[in-house]
Amino acid sequence: DGGITQSPKYLFRKEGQNVTLSCEQNLNHDAMYWYRQDPGQGLRLIYYSQIVNDFQKGDIAEGYSVSREKKESFPLTVTSAQKNPTAFYLCASSMTSGSRETHSDTQYFGPGTRLTVL
């Protein structure tokens, strides 16, 4: 059963704690992405990775960190430096990234993790 999985579905964090959100895909996709979505808002790109052991900052990377040690996995750590982390976090993957006119760039999303800071 191919797809993208995210865990946990719901996560509660105390202020000052770091937490790590999991994202795994078995689609053999090269590129993976993390987005943040706030209520009534669009998607904002946090980090993305086009190949293993390489990643780039998105529009709102401050207070977040990622790693890409395996093709299948792209975990996101929300650090205590992120001042307002309560949001819906979405992971996505695509076969490649940014190649115009190739539809291998279609992004597919995981089910999301809803993070709440207590």
Added chain:
Amino acid sequence: QKEVEQNSGPLSVPEGAIASLNCTYSDRGSQSFFWYRQYSGKSPELIMFIYSNGDKEDGRFTAQLNKASQYVSLLIRDSQPSDSATYLCAGFEAGNTPLVFGKGTRLSVIA
């Protein structure tokens, strides 16, 4: 900064009508566009993509792209209450970068 703009809505249409969702983009180099549907509390799911000028049809959905006007739209025929969701438009920035998403249009289909 490359942008994709959408009217946030809500757009309300009666059941059975045609819903028209619109999107404009700032990057003339953008070539491909994607429409996603997102139900409340769920993740986005791909409806269709379009990369050529003109229309592309898939069931009740038609995507339209006009590169000269930098405009892309999604038409939903015979709208159903189950179509009520937020619709996200996304396109490419120029170069080797990820998709740029609009903020989405909330559609409400009234039974």
